[in-house]
Amino acid sequence: MxxxxxxxxxxxxxxxxxxxxxxxxxxxxxxxxxxxxxRPSSMRQQFKVIVGPLAIDRQRQSVRMGSRSIDLTPTEFALLWTLAARPGAVYRRQELLQRVWGKGVYVTLRTVDVHMSKLRHKLRTSANERSLAETVWGIGYRLRDPSS
Missing domain, CATH: 1.20.5 (Single alpha-helices involved in coiled-coils or other helix-helix interfaces)
Known part of the structure; x- marks a missing residue:
């Protein structure tokens, strides 16, 4: 052949x-x-989310609380964006680890706690007021919806 x-x-x-x-x-x-x-309708090609006085712009990686601009690290921004996708919904620490850091990265659950603490501090408008990012004891974290 x-x-x-x-x-x-x-x-x-x-x-x-x-x-x-x-x-x-x-x-x-x-x-x-x-x-x-x-995919949830809130995340389909959405670049801006507003939760109460908090405005998050994904394209510009910027966050505003009323008229005040808030500087966040990329990880804090990713955490906030994840929480803002469903305000009021509780996310377990393990779920936040997977969504923000991914599966190939080794970080402990305490890493989420530290980043959430910093995020909560930055989102607090005054020393007396509660932050929009709050801990649900024994479960995880959520972004408080101020309208409810």
Missing amino acids: PRRPLACSLALNMSRVRRTTGENRSARRTHKRHSKER
Whole structure:
């Protein structure tokens, strides 16, 4: 059996690849559409969240409490953004670790406590007032919804 030239065999393989990817396009579109539908509506391409006096802009990585600008580290910002996605909902420390730090990073649960303490201090408007970020004892953390 004579051997085909390399260019000919590459062309045959490329036609198979094109045919296979063409068949899978509709499956990928369907998967993409359904995965978007499963995301909470509050997080679909949303770049700004307002919770009471707190305004969070994801594109600019900025946070404002009324007229005052609040400087946050990238980790504190990611924590706040996660909590602001569902104000009033309680997040366990383990869940916050996975959402903010990811699965490949080794950090302890106390890391969340330290970052939440710093975030709570920065969100406090005065020495007497409660912070919007609060601890739910024995469970985790939540962003208090001031309207409720």
